[in-house]
Amino acid sequence: MVLPLMVVVFAVPAPEWASVPLALMVPGAILVGVVRYRLLGIVVSRALVYATLTAAVVLLYLALATVAAAALGRTLSPVPAAIAAALIAVALGPARTRLQSAADRVVYGRRRDPVAAVTELGDRVATTDEADLLPAVLATVTAALRVAGARVVGPGEPASPDDGALAVPLRVGGRDVGTLHVAERHPGEPFTTGDRHLLAALAPQVAVVVLALDLARSLERERDRVLTATHDERDRIRRDLHDGLGPSLAGIGLGVQAVQAHVGDRADPLTRDLLARLKEEVDAAVGEVRRIIDGLRPAPLDDLGFVAAVRRHADTLAPSVPVRVTAEDLPPLPPDVETAAYRIAQEALTNVARHSGARSAEVGLRARDGRLEVAVADDGAGLEPAVTDDVRPRGIGLDSMRSRARAVGGDLTVDSGPDGTAVVADLPLEVPR
Incomplete structure (x- = not known):
């Protein structure tokens, strides 16, 4: 109402005594907005920054067009020079548009480009670890809207009232997965239609992420319950x-x-x-x-994992024989292969402690060309020779280890001499059907 009144007043000649009150109308209106509606942050920061950036873009555009036109004007007649200046202005148009878009993003975020905001959100989802996924998504939303913060409230959870905050329902496949609460930029600054359109474009993506994380947590809880x-x-x-x-x-x-x-x-x-x-x-x-x-599947495999279970069994033999376990990064092992490998390593180490008289032993766990190799070596006295099939000494558990290896499509080799014994199990990473 103040602006139309000012236009009418200044368009009509006013007496001299009214000049001072009329001159105070603009600062008075600003004072009312700052005090009554708490618009200081908007008046000082957002409008000022946007106006400054816009003025800088326009001045830069005019300066470049003027310099180019002046340079051409010295060598061309007036009509061609005018045409050249117009062409230069048109050529610089895309650059000015890009600079103006950059100014818009600095002040108002991605409000005018929802597609870019959704693309940025998708990139963050694709490259962020699961543990940091929701914070990264919320950070992308706050950056796109230039707001102070955002949070997700689960369905049925009490939400503390936030004055000025915007609540957006999150739904996937007709299922309510929560509510996205977006804080206001500044006290008294409402969300525009463009802001709401941007949130409408981002909310389904946020809802999918929230649902995926909920399902992952539910699956983890169910897995723990089953285990x-x-x-x-x-x-x-x-x-x-x-x-x-x-x-x-x-x-x-x-x-x-x-x-x-x-x-x-x-x-x-x-x-x-x-x-x-x-x-x-x-x-x-x-x-x-x-x-x-x-x-029965050994409990340590479920509780600790394959490598940790082998290390723990090796530690139990430390009073008799110090055992060093070296392991590379192993791929996920099929349950049957994992059980066979653990039992073979367990039996081989038990044989070392009971029969070899070794001073030390070593276990090597590594994966090569789709095969898992479990090698147990010691510096003991070696095995007594036996003339049987597969060179099987009797009474020390090699029959059991070889049977386990063959049951999953693998093989077991034994190399023994006066300097020690090496038992190597070669197991497939995929159990043949």
Whole structure:
């Protein structure tokens, strides 16, 4: 209302006594805006900066066009010089437009270019780690709008009232995933239509990121729940087999053996055969229970990971034999391969501690050409030679290690001599179907 009144007043001749009040109208209007509506930040910073940048762009444009026209005017007649000056002005137009766009971005952000803001947001999402993804997205929103800050409030979470803040619902596939709260730039400065259009373009992208992070957190919680349940169930089965069924079968076997010893030669042939068969069946059942217990996935693999589990087992042997574990960066291992590799390393280290008399040992874990290599070497006395298939010394667990390697499509080699023994398992990184 003040501006139209000033235009009317100054357009009509006014008496001299009214000149002073009229001259005070402009600073008075500014004072009212600053005091009543708290527009000092807008009056001083935003409008002043934008006006300064715009004036600088226009002056630079005019100066370049004038210099070029003056240079051509010295060599051309008036009409060609005027045409040349017009062409120069047109040629400098794109540069002026770019400078003006830069000034707009400095003062008002990406309000006039929502596509560029969405593209920038997509680039940040593609290059930022998951842990920093939401802060990076919110930082992009605040930079695009030139606001003090932004935050996401989850559905159902209480939101503290923010005077002047703009709340934008975040929805994906008809599902409410939260609300984006954007703080006001300055007290009393409302969001423009351009700001709201920009937020409308950015909100779906922010909603997708929020939903993806929520799903990732839910998946992590579900994974932890499943792993915990799996650990508990596996431990229960191991306890039941080891402490319940296993000892019961072993006790039955001892009872049968006691009956055999008691009856001796007095039993008829049929009774002796039945007792012998019963003893064999009980021994086979005890062996099957031990195989089941041994075949359960080791808990350290789930709790620590493959390399850390091998290191922990090596540390348990430190009082007998110092073991050094070297490991390269390994790719994700199939569960069967991971279990076989851990069991082989565990058995090989146990053999070193029990039988080799070594002063030190080393475990090497590395991946080469789609294969996992598990090498256990010691400086002990070596193995006794044996003339059997695959050069298998008996009684020290090599049969079990070789069976584990072959079960997943791998192989096991043993190189032993007076200077020590090296056991190398070569396992595929993908289990053949």
